[in-house]
Amino acid sequence: xxxxxxxxxxxxxxxxxxxxxxxxxxxxxxxxxxxxxxxxxxxxxxxxxxxxxxxxxxxxxxxxxxxxxxxxxxxxxxxxxxxxxxxxxxxxxxxxxxxxxxxxx
Numbered sequence: 001x002x003x004x005x006x007x008x009x010x011x012x013x014x015x016x017x018x019x020x021x022x023x024x025x026x027x028x029x030x031x032x033x034x035x036x037x038x039x040x041x042x043x044x045x046x047x048x049x050x051x052x053x054x055x056x057x058x059x060x061x062x063x064x065x066x067x068x069x070x071x072x073x074x075x076x077x078x079x080x081x082x083x084x085x086x087x088x089x090x091x092x093x094x095x096x097x098x099x100x101x102x103x104x105x
Contacts, residue, residue, distance in 0.1 A: 009035050015081070016099045030101055034083060037104050038064065045088055047105035050096040057102065061088045 013031035017024050040046045041064040049059045062085035082095040 020099050049102040051100040
């Protein structure tokens with residue numbers, strides 16, 4: 001792991017803490033989970049679950065491997081409030097709020 005990755009994880013943990021008002025330890029755990037999810041998604045398809053905006057739980061199979069040719073538009077990234085992935089079942093890009101990650105299978 002590089003130093004800038006650790007810095008990114010800590011910044012994301014503080015952002016989750018600020019958004020959810022949860023204990024920092026819980027937010028840090030979620031930030032590490034997001035980092036592990038992204039790392040695995042760059043290698044293979046991963047099953048995970050998150051809370052949707054309407055309050056339902058969404059179980060998804062997503063990947064980030066070989067998705068560069070599928071991206072349309074400018075590829076503008078936001079401030080890290082949303083996690084973007086390619087949904088294999090829906091055959092399209094989806095995203096969820098970083099604080100809504102529930103589990104990685």
